[in-house]
Amino acid sequence: MKTIQILLIGILFMTYSFSTQAQVSVNVNIGTPPAWGPSGYSAVDYYYLPDIEAYYDVRATEFIILSNGRWIRSRNLPNQYRSYNLYNGYKVVLNDYRGKTPYANFKTHKIKYYKGYKGKPQKNIGVYKVNNSSSIKANKNYKSEPGNHGNNKKDKGNNGHGKDKN
Template structure:
């Protein structure tokens, strides 16, 4: 009987303790790549004018057109494998929160044509390579010019 009483008290204690447990929710908003511009922690997308494509920070993926369809890939398309993401301009899209930034592609393409440069940008990190070795945020899959220096240009708050 004493064992049954102690078991009952133990179960009651556990029930009361668990009812006071706090619930914690962790939302992962994505880690910007090292080649991304500094100062834009609230952005989800970059528009890459030279490539006419987007980069989704949350999904660590590129969004680009292929035969009229928008595709997602964790790697740059083969045609752009040698593109220098550290030196290429990134338009930060702070005003878009959906899943299809390409709905505004015609506007972005017209406003930010190939070769577009806005205010000077600094990248979050330096290009991994000779003397650096920091590959923690490298999403460019080896697309660098090999000089070991990261010197980007400008940021745009559009």
């Protein structure tokens, strides 16, 4: 009888231990929009970047770029876009697309959101920092200016890395 009691206590202890461990949760910020992303959206899957005809996958934190006829994913923009300023460039929010191939609609996006396209004014989630460590004062939101895409000689853009390195 005593052996059965010990066995039952052991099983209860293991069950309690397992259920306690099962209640531990992990909170990981997968899919957090980048600082250069437009503010005001609660659910974002992809951005289309008309000026460079590329996509950004918010959940995977990767750019999707057409290269030699193939769509490739990369954490950074390719060298040819090193002077492109993600904070100033217009971002089309594609929050109605599910799946991993937003470029399946590329022909439509390319026509509808042509290079130089500007929809409604956007404010970025974060503040854009100029390379000399002085930041543009915008209280947490930097309003992109029409026509300014990192072509100013003082503005080095993001050096093709998709994130501000300062």
